[in-house]
Amino acid sequence: MTENSNVSFDFDGRVVVVTGGATGIGYAIADLFARSGATVVIAGRSQDKLDAAVASLPASRAVAIRTDVGDPDDVARLVDGTLERFGRLDIVVSNAAGYVAGDILDVSTSGWEGLRRTNVDGFFHLAKTVLPHLAVSGGSFIATSSVSGLAGDWNQAVYNASKAAVSNFVRSLALDWGGRGVRVNAVAPSLIKTEPVAAIVNDPTLAARFEDRIALGRIGDAEDVAPAVLFLASDAARYITGVVLPVDGGTTASTGQPRI
Structure with a gap:
């Protein structure tokens, strides 16, 4: 049972795709959707991680399709496979992402291209493929920025730039697709306890520096992010689109000045 076992949403009968759904924030999102009655298709590049995720999700609520979101043919196969199996598509969560840190002088061209391929091109391929289907179902497209x-x-x-692109994609697509019945939103987490930032x-010293920037005084868990995604996908958010919602414990409430 997850920390979100007491969070209540009703997605019975809905079909949800979550990219990067085998670990971290994506897994927490997939898990909560499945526990809320949805059928969840999780996508990722590692078959072993996908198999482990499906095995740990509620029985008969999840399937996995190995997908590299940077490959448009893979994305098409993901969507076609979902529609062939379940006949509909209601919610898509674009969560797959990579992370590259360092001064721009230290980032290789291949490092930038790999990051962009997943974070920006992957979003583009997924949105272009799923939005027409979400227009049929009156569905929701949500990104992790x-x-x-x-x-x-x-x-x-370079990471900041890739996520800024995602945020502006979300705002712009909300304008373009709202009239076609599709809501497009994003969550914007701060540092979350996941493997890439382990x-x-x-590191107690580094962790304390981050915690000092957070109003709630702790680094977030993946389970802190998932309920915000489900809210944005739910009927309770039916008049919300074009929003990039910080899920950050109050990090962005600060001007950046040190505590006094």
Whole structure:
């Protein structure tokens, strides 16, 4: 049972696709959707991680389709496979992402291209493929952006830029597709306890520096992010579109000045 076992949403009969759904924030989102009655298709590049995720999700509520979102043919196969199996598509969560840190002078061209391929091109391929189907169902498209894409953050310019692209994609697509019945939103987490940032989270000195920036005084868990995604996908958010919602414990409430 997850920390979100007491969170209540009703997605009975809905079909949800979550990219990057085998681990971290994506897994927490897939798990909560499945526990809320949805049928969940999780996508990712590692078959072993996908198999482990499906095995741990509620029985008969989840299937996995191995997908590299940077490959448009893979994305088409993901969507076609979902429609062939379930006959509908209601909610899509664009969560697959990579992370590259460092001064721009230290980031290789291949490092930038790999990051862009997943974070930006992957979003583009997924949105272009699923939006027409979501227009049929009156569905919802939700992305995982980052607070680092809302302003900026030290020593990760290329990552910040990729997430800023996602945030502006979301706002612009909300304008273009609202009249066709599709809501497009995003969550923007701050630092969350996931594998890519384990070195920070597990270092008491580094973790304390981050915690000092957070109004709630703790680094977030993946289970802190998932309910916000389900809210944006739910009928309770039926008049919300074009929003990039910080899920950050109050990090962006600060001007950046140190505590006094």
